[in-house]
Amino acid sequence: MKKTSKTFFLIAISMIVLHACTTTSKVAKKNTDSVQAPSAADLQRGKQQYSDLTSDALQQGYDTFTTKCGKCHRLKVPKNFTVDKWNTIFPKMAVKAKLSDQEKQNTLRYIMTMQSQK
Numbered sequence: 001m002k003k004t005s006k007t008f009f010l011i012a013i014s015m016i017v018l019h020a021c022t023t024t025s026k027v028a029k030k031n032t033d034s035v036q037a038p039s040a041a042d043l044q045r046g047k048q049q050y051s052d053l054t055s056d057a058l059q060q061g062y063d064t065f066t067t068k069c070g071k072c073h074r075l076k077v078p079k080n081f082t083v084d085k086w087n088t089i090f091p092k093m094a095v096k097a098k099l100s101d102q103e104k105q106n107t108l109r110y111i112m113t114m115q116s117q118k
Protein backbone atom coordinates (compact mmCIF):
# COMPACT_ATOMS: atom_id res chain seq x y z
CA MET A 1 0.00 0.00 0.00
CA LYS A 2 2.68 2.47 1.05
CA LYS A 3 4.87 1.52 -1.87
CA THR A 4 2.04 2.13 -4.34
CA SER A 5 1.32 5.67 -3.16
CA LYS A 6 5.04 6.49 -3.19
CA THR A 7 5.28 5.32 -6.80
CA PHE A 8 2.20 7.32 -7.71
CA PHE A 9 3.66 10.39 -6.03
CA LEU A 10 6.93 10.03 -7.94
CA ILE A 11 5.13 9.65 -11.27
CA ALA A 12 3.01 12.71 -10.57
CA ILE A 13 6.06 14.81 -9.67
CA SER A 14 7.99 13.77 -12.77
CA MET A 15 5.00 14.58 -14.97
CA ILE A 16 4.78 18.06 -13.48
CA VAL A 17 8.52 18.64 -13.89
CA LEU A 18 8.48 17.32 -17.45
CA HIS A 19 5.56 19.54 -18.36
CA ALA A 20 7.25 22.61 -16.86
CA CYS A 21 10.45 21.87 -18.80
CA THR A 22 8.80 21.44 -22.19
CA THR A 23 6.74 24.60 -21.66
CA THR A 24 9.79 26.66 -20.68
CA SER A 25 11.98 25.51 -23.55
CA LYS A 26 9.24 26.34 -26.06
CA VAL A 27 9.09 29.89 -24.73
CA ALA A 28 12.86 30.27 -24.65
CA LYS A 29 13.41 29.21 -28.27
CA LYS A 30 10.91 31.40 -30.09
CA ASN A 31 8.98 34.59 -29.44
CA THR A 32 5.73 32.86 -30.09
CA ASP A 33 4.21 33.57 -26.72
CA SER A 34 3.68 37.30 -26.70
CA VAL A 35 2.96 40.36 -28.78
CA GLN A 36 5.90 42.74 -28.56
CA ALA A 37 6.32 46.45 -29.13
CA PRO A 38 8.69 47.14 -32.05
CA SER A 39 12.32 47.73 -31.06
CA ALA A 40 15.08 49.62 -32.90
CA ALA A 41 16.32 46.30 -34.27
CA ASP A 42 12.84 45.51 -35.57
CA LEU A 43 12.73 48.88 -37.35
CA GLN A 44 16.07 48.17 -39.03
CA ARG A 45 14.89 44.76 -40.18
CA GLY A 46 11.52 46.15 -41.30
CA LYS A 47 13.26 48.74 -43.45
CA GLN A 48 14.84 45.97 -45.50
CA GLN A 49 11.32 44.98 -46.52
CA TYR A 50 9.75 48.46 -46.63
CA SER A 51 12.41 51.05 -47.45
CA ASP A 52 10.19 54.01 -46.46
CA LEU A 53 9.24 52.52 -43.07
CA THR A 54 9.48 54.99 -40.17
CA SER A 55 9.51 54.34 -36.46
CA ASP A 56 6.23 56.28 -36.13
CA ALA A 57 4.52 54.13 -38.75
CA LEU A 58 5.75 50.95 -37.08
CA GLN A 59 4.59 52.18 -33.69
CA GLN A 60 1.19 53.11 -35.14
CA GLY A 61 0.90 49.64 -36.62
CA TYR A 62 1.60 48.18 -33.20
CA ASP A 63 -0.96 50.51 -31.55
CA THR A 64 -3.67 49.63 -34.07
CA PHE A 65 -2.86 45.95 -33.78
CA THR A 66 -3.09 45.93 -29.98
CA THR A 67 -6.23 48.09 -29.77
CA LYS A 68 -8.26 46.66 -32.68
CA CYS A 69 -7.12 43.10 -33.26
CA GLY A 70 -7.84 41.61 -29.86
CA LYS A 71 -11.54 42.35 -29.64
CA CYS A 72 -12.97 39.09 -30.94
CA HIS A 73 -10.09 36.75 -30.06
CA ARG A 74 -6.80 37.01 -28.21
CA LEU A 75 -4.10 38.94 -30.05
CA LYS A 76 -2.48 36.65 -32.59
CA VAL A 77 1.31 36.60 -32.30
CA PRO A 78 2.84 37.49 -35.71
CA LYS A 79 5.49 34.74 -35.51
CA ASN A 80 2.87 32.05 -35.01
CA PHE A 81 1.66 32.37 -38.61
CA THR A 82 3.47 32.13 -41.93
CA VAL A 83 3.76 35.06 -44.36
CA ASP A 84 1.33 33.26 -46.69
CA LYS A 85 -1.21 32.84 -43.92
CA TRP A 86 -0.95 36.54 -43.01
CA ASN A 87 -1.36 37.57 -46.64
CA THR A 88 -4.62 35.66 -46.89
CA ILE A 89 -6.05 36.29 -43.42
CA PHE A 90 -5.03 39.93 -42.91
CA PRO A 91 -7.29 41.52 -45.57
CA LYS A 92 -10.27 39.67 -44.05
CA MET A 93 -9.35 40.76 -40.54
CA ALA A 94 -8.75 44.35 -41.60
CA VAL A 95 -12.37 44.44 -42.79
CA LYS A 96 -13.61 42.87 -39.55
CA ALA A 97 -11.61 45.42 -37.51
CA LYS A 98 -12.79 48.28 -39.78
CA LEU A 99 -9.27 49.59 -40.37
CA SER A 100 -8.66 52.70 -42.47
CA ASP A 101 -6.24 52.37 -45.42
CA GLN A 102 -3.50 54.00 -43.36
CA GLU A 103 -4.10 51.70 -40.38
CA LYS A 104 -4.18 48.73 -42.71
CA GLN A 105 -0.79 49.55 -44.19
CA ASN A 106 0.92 50.25 -40.86
CA THR A 107 -0.59 47.23 -39.13
CA LEU A 108 0.39 44.83 -41.90
CA ARG A 109 3.91 46.27 -41.89
CA TYR A 110 4.11 45.84 -38.13
CA ILE A 111 2.92 42.22 -38.44
CA MET A 112 5.34 41.35 -41.26
CA THR A 113 8.23 43.04 -39.46
CA MET A 114 7.63 41.06 -36.30
CA GLN A 115 6.91 37.90 -38.29
CA SER A 116 10.42 38.07 -39.78
CA GLN A 117 12.12 38.08 -36.36
CA LYS A 118 14.83 35.45 -36.23
Ligand code: HEC
Binding pocket: 065, 068, 069, 070, 071, 072, 073, 076, 081, 089, 090, 092, 093, 094, 096, 097, 099, 107
Ligand atom coordinates in the same frame (compact mmCIF):
# COMPACT_ATOMS: atom_id res chain seq x y z
C1 HEC B 1 -15.03 41.24 -35.58
C2 HEC B 1 -14.20 40.21 -34.92
C3 HEC B 1 -12.72 40.14 -35.30
C4 HEC B 1 -11.80 41.16 -35.33
C5 HEC B 1 -12.01 42.62 -35.00
C6 HEC B 1 -10.54 40.54 -35.73
N1 HEC B 1 -10.69 39.20 -35.92
FE1 HEC B 1 -9.23 37.87 -36.42
N2 HEC B 1 -10.60 36.35 -36.47
C7 HEC B 1 -11.96 36.51 -36.21
C8 HEC B 1 -12.63 35.23 -36.46
C9 HEC B 1 -14.12 34.97 -36.29
C10 HEC B 1 -11.62 34.32 -36.86
C11 HEC B 1 -11.75 32.83 -37.24
C12 HEC B 1 -12.45 32.65 -38.56
C13 HEC B 1 -11.60 32.99 -39.76
O1 HEC B 1 -10.49 32.41 -39.90
O2 HEC B 1 -12.05 33.82 -40.59
C14 HEC B 1 -10.36 35.07 -36.85
C15 HEC B 1 -9.14 34.53 -37.18
C16 HEC B 1 -7.94 35.22 -37.18
C17 HEC B 1 -6.65 34.62 -37.49
C18 HEC B 1 -6.41 33.17 -37.88
C19 HEC B 1 -6.28 32.30 -36.68
C20 HEC B 1 -6.00 30.86 -37.03
O3 HEC B 1 -5.60 30.14 -36.11
O4 HEC B 1 -6.17 30.46 -38.20
C21 HEC B 1 -5.72 35.60 -37.39
C22 HEC B 1 -4.23 35.46 -37.61
C23 HEC B 1 -6.42 36.82 -37.04
N3 HEC B 1 -7.76 36.53 -36.90
C24 HEC B 1 -5.83 38.06 -36.89
C25 HEC B 1 -6.53 39.25 -36.69
C26 HEC B 1 -5.94 40.57 -36.81
C27 HEC B 1 -4.49 40.87 -37.14
C28 HEC B 1 -6.93 41.46 -36.55
C29 HEC B 1 -6.85 42.98 -36.62
C30 HEC B 1 -6.60 43.57 -37.93
C31 HEC B 1 -8.15 40.70 -36.27
N4 HEC B 1 -7.86 39.37 -36.39
C32 HEC B 1 -9.37 41.25 -35.92
C33 HEC B 1 -12.59 37.64 -35.77
C34 HEC B 1 -12.01 38.90 -35.67
